[in-house]
Amino acid sequence: MQGVASAASTGTDNPAGFSSSPRIAQSPRTAGRRIDAPLSLQTPDDGLEPRMVDLTVQPADIWTRIRRGYAVPNIDTPLVKEWENFYASRPDYIQRTAERAGKYLYYIVEEIDQRGMPTELALLPFVESSYDPWALSRSQASGLWQFIPATGRGFNLKQDWWRDERRDPIASTRAALDYLQYLFDFHGDWHLALASYNWGEGSVKRAIDKNTARSLPTDYLSLDMPDETRNYIPKLQAIKNIISNPAAYNIALPSIDNQPYFVTITKSRNIDVKLAAQLAEMPLEEFKALNPSFNRGVILGSHEPTLLLPADRISIFEANLRAYSGSLSSWHTHELAHGETLTTVARKYGTSVATLRKANGLGTRSRIGSGDILMVPTSRQAEPTLVASAGITPVRATVQSNGRAKKTVQVRTYKVRKGDTLSSIARQYDVSVDHLRALNRIKGSAIPVGRTLKIQ
Numbered sequence: 001m002q003g004v005a006s007a008a009s010t011g012t013d014n015p016a017g018f019s020s021s022p023r024i025a026q027s028p029r030t031a032g033r034r035i036d037a038p039l040s041l042q043t044p045d046d047g048l049e050p051r052m053v054d055l056t057v058q059p060a061d062i063w064t065r066i067r068r069g070y071a072v073p074n075i076d077t078p079l080v081k082e083w084e085n086f087y088a089s090r091p092d093y094i095q096r097t098a099e100r101a102g103k104y105l106y107y108i109v110e111e112i113d114q115r116g117m118p119t120e121l122a123l124l125p126f127v128e129s130s131y132d133p134w135a136l137s138r139s140q141a142s143g144l145w146q147f148i149p150a151t152g153r154g155f156n157l158k159q160d161w162w163r164d165e166r167r168d169p170i171a172s173t174r175a176a177l178d179y180l181q182y183l184f185d186f187h188g189d190w191h192l193a194l195a196s197y198n199w200g201e202g203s204v205k206r207a208i209d210k211n212t213a214r215s216l217p218t219d220y221l222s223l224d225m226p227d228e229t230r231n232y233i234p235k236l237q238a239i240k241n242i243i244s245n246p247a248a249y250n251i252a253l254p255s256i257d258n259q260p261y262f263v264t265i266t267k268s269r270n271i272d273v274k275l276a277a278q279l280a281e282m283p284l285e286e287f288k289a290l291n292p293s294f295n296r297g298v299i300l301g302s303h304e305p306t307l308l309l310p311a312d313r314i315s316i317f318e319a320n321l322r323a324y325s326g327s328l329s330s331w332h333t334h335e336l337a338h339g340e341t342l343t344t345v346a347r348k349y350g351t352s353v354a355t356l357r358k359a360n361g362l363g364t365r366s367r368i369g370s371g372d373i374l375m376v377p378t379s380r381q382a383e384p385t386l387v388a389s390a391g392i393t394p395v396r397a398t399v400q401s402n403g404r405a406k407k408t409v410q411v412r413t414y415k416v417r418k419g420d421t422l423s424s425i426a427r428q429y430d431v432s433v434d435h436l437r438a439l440n441r442i443k444g445s446a447i448p449v450g451r452t453l454k455i456q
Contacts, residue, residue: 062105062256067244069112069119072190075221075237079230083238088249093130094242095254101131102256103290104144104169111173118190120240121180124197127235133167133292143167143292145176155179161361162300162373168293169308170264191220191233199229262290262308265317269301270329279324280309280317281414283424298331298375331359332376336368349376412455416447431455 059065087094108122128146129135141148143166149159155175157165165171183193186201196204207223216222220233246253273294277287290308291299299305309317334345342353342362359375362368414425422445426433436442439454447453 059258062102062109062258063243063253065109065258066105066119066122069109070240070244071118072120072194072240074240075191075233077221077234079234080237080241083231083235084241084249087238087242088251091249091251094251097126097130098256099254100289101125102254103261104131104173105256106258106260107169107262108173111177115177115181117177117181117184120236121177123236123239123243124176124194126239127232133169133289143172144169145172147172147175151179162295163293163303163305164295165293169290170306171293189220194233194236195220195223195225195229198232199225260311263311263314265307265309265314266304267299267301267307268304270331270333271299271301272329272331273297273299275328275330276307276317279320280313281320282310282313282417283420285424286310286419296375298329298333300333300373302333327378330378332378334374334376336370336372336374338370340370342368342374345374345376351377414453414455416449416451416453418449420447420449421445422447425453425455 059068104125105122108125109119112119112121125131125144129144131144133144135144135146136142137146139148142152142164145166147155147157147166149166152159152166152172152175155178157168157171157175159166180193180197183196183201184190187193187196187204192204192208204223204225207225208218210224211218211222242249242251243253273287273291274284274297276291276299277284280287287309290310294305299307332349334349336345342356346353346356355377356362356374357364357366359377368374416425422433422436422442426436436453436455
């Protein structure tokens, strides 16, 4: 779009500076059901006789919940058929995109329902970003909802050296739904609102005014618009049709439960991204997929950010955090005072100017000034270990050294979760796949869920 663009535990004693809740962050808007939503409807059952569905009972599956909330009028044009064929011929793409969406869909649908908006909007990131929070277009649109920088700032999405909230699943979803609601209120028509999301409301209004002056219809299909916008709603309609009846297109959607995938934790102390993932005992890639807004290897507590963790990781994270004896961050943050330079900061922390430049992405001609925040690496030589953690269990093992003195080593273990691979576990703990295979006597690549692996 123009402005956006396609392409659980409680407690007051918290010395680690975290607070958490098993509930998803909610929209500040008042929850409400669509006033025209029926309490029951007739729905086809694989092409057989229609059956009644009680809408007062929540479905177990998120796809069913999405189908029940459709409210955008359908369009049936040759372009829709073209995009149906395009997507149907790429079932692997639909499968991968739907799997990525599984992390975010419950939250997005919940937000949509609370605002009384059509649930088709939850499918819009299929078109915008393929549900990839890291997606970046040629026009620098970013995130699930593809906000360009200016529109992101207009919806209070912070963008600086440390973070880019256009990639934040919660903040960007709220901003996108705010924008879509504004566009619907502006046009009174969901097709025109969606076209405006892609092209800009000013462009759509000018196209409407042009047709009005010529006594021509002003609906979406009658407007003169760029090819991208002309294809935009047919793409969404095609995705909607496939989600409505995937079997008709020989596509199998992954099962996604109609329940929260993630919970939120608010933090007030710096923490390394890598350490946060380790404390949650989850692959670093998955942690980053839930927390893609952070630009650096350390998350600043002064920003009071919200971390997202899978619902089944929260108790593990908190237990490991309580047992953790080391520093939460391998970085200092230093706010430049008036007159300070890289040289004076380097001298203060016992490091080099070259190290500071590299850590902060500064070139030789980069300018810094009072109030800027620098990342300064600590002089820590060894990474602290976890003690009595919930899942990464230090086991004391004693071995003989040349038959004389005894040497004590730490053996770290990891319990395999659904979705884990040898590669993801190896990356999480900075070891090689060959190391894991040798240590655990694994010949192939398959690892069963629930197996306990030795890490080191």
